[in-house]
Every structure is written in C-alpha cells, then in structure tokens.
Amino acid sequence: MEVMLTVKDLEKSFKDKKALKSISFDVRKGEIMAILGPNGAGKSTTIRNIMGIMYPDQGAITFHNNGNGIPRHKIGYLPEERGLYKNVKVMDILLYLADLKDYPLDKAKERALQYLKKFDLEGKENVAVEELSKGMGQKVQFIGSILHEPELLILDEPFSGLDPVSQEIFKEEIRKLANNGTAILLSSHQMNLVEEMCDRLFMIQHGQKVIYGTLDDVKTEYANFKCTIHGKNEISELEKIPQVQRVEQNDDISILFLEKDIQPTNWIKNLPESITVNELKINRISLHEIFIDIATDKNLLKEAGEANA
C-alpha cells in the first residue's frame, strides 16, 4: 500500500518534561491507523505536530506525493478540542470550512446536504449552530472535516461524547472512506471501537512507543487465551493446572491467563475434575485489557508475551 505520511523520530518537550520520545510510524492509503494511549500519553501532541499546529523539537514529518510543507487542502482534521462558531448557520460554516480548503462551493453544498441527510440532520442546514445538541454539533464538525474529500483524514478522539448510535454511524463512515482510498489516522482510548475497525495501531504511553503493528500481529503477540471460571475454587488449586501463567481471583470469579501456544480444546480436556465450574469462558485477551495493562504500568501481559516469544 502507498505510504501517505511518515513520522520519523519525533521528539517534543514541554518545559523539562519530554512529551514525545522518538515516535515513528507511517500512515498508508486506504487504511485506518490508530494511535492509542491513555490520557496524557502524547496522542494529541503527536497529531498537533503532524498538523503543524506545534513544531517538533526533532524528527521529520513527511507527506508523500507533495512538495514542501503541509498539504493543508488535502488533509481533513478533526481536533480533540473542537467546536463551531455559535451564532452562524450550519450550512454557512460548512461552506466556510470548504472554502478555506479551496473546494468548489457548489460541490461542497451538494455534499454537505448529502452528509447532513446521512447523519440524520436533514433540514438543519439553516439552523444556527447554538441550537444544535452536542452530538449534532459533533456530526457537523465531522462533516466539516471530510467535506473537501481529503486524501488524509486525521481524527483526534472522534468518538468522544457520542452516543452508541452515532458512534456506529461514524465508524461506518470512516470505514467507507478508508475503503475508498482515504488514509486515516485516528486517536482514541475507546479500545472496543478501535479493535473493530483499525488495520494497524500504534500504542503510546508516556510519550513512548509501546506497540506498533497490525491488529492481528498485536493480537497474536500479546493476546494469549484466557479462561474465566465462575465458581468457588482455591487459587492454589488453579495455579497447579498446566499451562497457566497467572491467576487473578475476585470473589468467585477466577481468570486464568494461559500460555501462548495452547490448543483451547486440548487444554479444556486436561482440566481437573475437582474444580467447581458454574460457568466457563475461553477467549483471547482483548485490546482493552492490553491497554489497561499498559496504562496502569503493570506490563504483565507484555512480559508474559515476551516470555513465550
């Protein structure tokens, strides 16, 4: 796939604190690339450096298929801190944003109406922004960022503050844009959403890379199987079961973290008959758990993964 954007060895400090340490990744045409990380990890700082709103202390940001500088007209950007002018009409602001990108106005108007309809905002084009609800405002901002058919779309926390229905609409639209060849870079801390849609991810903590790769790679590398058992059992009993790395127990629920290369069916067959099972569940560790693990600096999962690697 064609690389649209390359970030190489990005460094940025605020006062004495290093906000970004040697961040490198690239974004390709037609893929969704996610930057994940807890609050304050450096996601927005990375994005702001890419957008030229901040300047990195070191490192290079290269937009391919472009001469010098940031191809502002080909980028759509939805910042984390976002809003709209209050006392203007929805259509006026959308056309202004398109005009700033040098997009033809008649085409912009047509597309704006299409998108408003798609996002359930039909007939709102002449309503003042201040009369919209927060969710509606978010949708208008999103439309504003994609109206000019950008080649690269950068979304900073696009799902924050959205209800599940709107999240679904956004997800679908972002997916569709990627399928049509738009390169998409999004940041989020909502793992479940990202897990469902991203192709590759870059996880960041304390301004440093933690994981970088495709979703599948990450899952095979970090996401071992785990077995959740509901029922009263002694922790020492469970730890004796073969191929169990670690057990977490909470009241009557025990989570058994399994070794990397197990066969789930074989492993179940070898369970001792003495343990109480009211309910049993086997699944892979989710991105969410990996994220929590990293965010809380436990790094247990990672160590486990490396131990097996």
Add this chain to the structure above:
Amino acid sequence: MRNTWKVAKWEIKRNLKNKTFVIGLFLTPALFLVFFLIGSLIGDSDGEDTSTTVFVNDEINAMTSIQETANLYELDWDIETTTLSEDEAKEELEDMEDTAYIYLNEQVLENGVVSVYTSEEIDSYFNQQVQLLGEPLQGMRIAQLGLSEEEMAILSQGVVFENQSEIEESTIEGQSGTDSANLERIVPGLFAGIILFAIVITGMMIFQSASQEKKDKIAEIILSSVTPGELMQGKIFGYFVLGMIQVVVLLLFAIPIALWQLDLPILEYLFVPETLLLVFIAILGYLLFAAIFVGIGATMADMSTSGNFQGMVMMLPFISFIIAGPVIGDPSGMIAKVSSYIPFTAPGVLIMRLTTLEDWPWIELIIAIAVLIISIWIFMKLAGKIFKVGILMYGKNATPGEIWKWIRS
C-alpha cells in the same frame, strides 16, 4: 493572501448576519442623532424663554438710547414704558415671570445707580445684560459735564485688555463656529476623528472575536486550513472593513443633518487633500490598536475573566481622549509634542493637533508618522507570536510572564 481575504470575508459576513451587530451599526448614529436633537431642542427652548419684558420708567429721556443698545447687542427684550411707582411695581412683579422694571430718574445721573426690580423667574443672563445699559447712561452722565466731544470719547471708551498671543486665536475656533477658515480645518479633522473612533470601537470586536474563537474551540479547525498569521491578518482586515461600514452608516446620517442644521458647505471642506492625510493617520491608529487587541484577545479565555493586565491594555486607545484637553488647549505645547511621539497616543493627538494648528509642523509630523509605522510593524510581529500560541491555549488566561516568554521564543 487569498486565505487572509477568505477569513476577512467570513468575519464581515458573519457579523453582518448577526442581529446584535446590525442593531449596533444603526444604534451608534441614532444615539449621535438623539443627543444632537436633544441639544438643539434645549437650545431652542432657551431662546423662547429668554424673551424678557422690560418696563422702563423713564424720567430722563433715555428711552431711545436704551432701545438702540438693546438692538445693538441683540437682547431678547420687549421694552415698554411705564409710569408705575417703585412700590406698585414690586406688587405687580409678585405674580409675573420674566419681567423687570427699570427706574431711570435724576438719581441715575447724579450717583450712577439704577434701581432694577425683577420677577422671581428671570433669564439667568438678565443681570449681565442689564449692565450693558450702563454705557449709554454713562454717556448721558458725561454729557452733563459739558465736555468737548473728544474728551467725552476718551472718557467713555474706558480701558480694554487685549490678548495678542497666537494661541488665543487658534483655540477660540470652538466658539467661533462661523469662522469659515477654521471650519475648513475642523471638518476634515472631525471626519478623521470619527473614522478613528468608529474603527477603533469596531476594532475592539477583534479582541472579542479572538477570545470567542478560543471559547468556541474552533481555532484549531480553522488553523488546519490557514496559518495563524493569515487568520490574524484576516481578522484585522475584516474588522477594518466592518469599521468602515460603520463610518459610512454614521456619515449617511451625519452629513445630511449637518447640511440641514449648519447650513455650511461641509462637503466642500471635506474634500481637501488634508483629509487624506488625516484619514491615513486614523488608519495607522487602527492598525496599531488592532494588532494589540488581536494579540491580547488571543491570551484570554473569556471576556469576563480578563485580568488587570489585559484591562490596562484595553484602555490604551483612550489615553488620547484623556489628554485631549491640554492638547487642544495648547497644540504646540509640551504634552502635545511628546504625546505625538508615543505610538499609543500619536494617532488621536496628531489628528487633534493638525485640526487646531494653522501651520502644520511637517518635521514633527513626519517623525511621528515614522515612529507610528515602525511601532505598527513591531506590534504586528509581537501580536503574531502571541496569537500563534495563545489561540490554542484553552481554558485559562495567559499571565504577562507567559506572554513575555512567547514573545521571546
């Protein structure tokens, strides 16, 4: 440049569609108009009320000279003769208004004291007006002495103090409204003053616009399409056009009224080369304050939380109004000269001085304008630096220390 113009066009369109702005646009001239009309109404009613009925009990045949004197000074008096005695007059006056009794008898010629009785309500200037009658009466007293005409002339002429300095002449232009030579200079000055005032007031909206942009959190979206410099210039230029629209609306009201009320060839006075220079100074003033406002606006989270520092900066344009008195009183004086070289006061002071001074101090003028242009350049640079960082700082005001750091970076 294209983006600057787009931002400017947007600011203009956004404000012209905003009801508050449109109401304000017409309210400003309406207020001017109301004050003007109230002023002239009070003036008119004064004129009607002052017509005073003056009864003269004339025992010395001074009636004709009194009439002449009243006409000469255009006193608003109805002069009638009476034969009432002083006691009768007192009774009569108890239920009268704007009436006076003057007793001219032998005593006047002997002692020079005239008995005057007035009603309780009387024009406040009557006591001064009545003194004017002293002149013909004094003449009559002197005539009694049987002197030659020359001697009489010397005696009755008295001594006059005349101020011969230039300043006196130039400062009285305010009162001597009929002096057309002065008006020729006042009209362009007034015009430039109105422009400066209107665009500085509109320019203060830049300040609000910049801080509102932060509050609405749209700055970052806009900055993904334009550079901070373009956004700032667009705002400055946009609000300049809005200010000019305000001036045009103001003049649409003011010029017809001025033509109708003042009956002077105002348009003729207005279209002179001097107007161009004065308007140029006004525009320079706008650029300076616009740069300051846009920079300061970007450092503030919200209008209501402005700190002392920001408040002080907001007052800068009004310093020239504060020192208007001394500057107009002595346009070549120390205060006027020094404040011409201080960029914050220069636009206002220069306009005031050029309006009042007959001979323009060209060297001073050129230096002052040069200082002004250099400071505009510096302040635009500084504002650009502050704006770039400040506009993306959410939720808090910048301290002067922080602003200093941004400037140095």
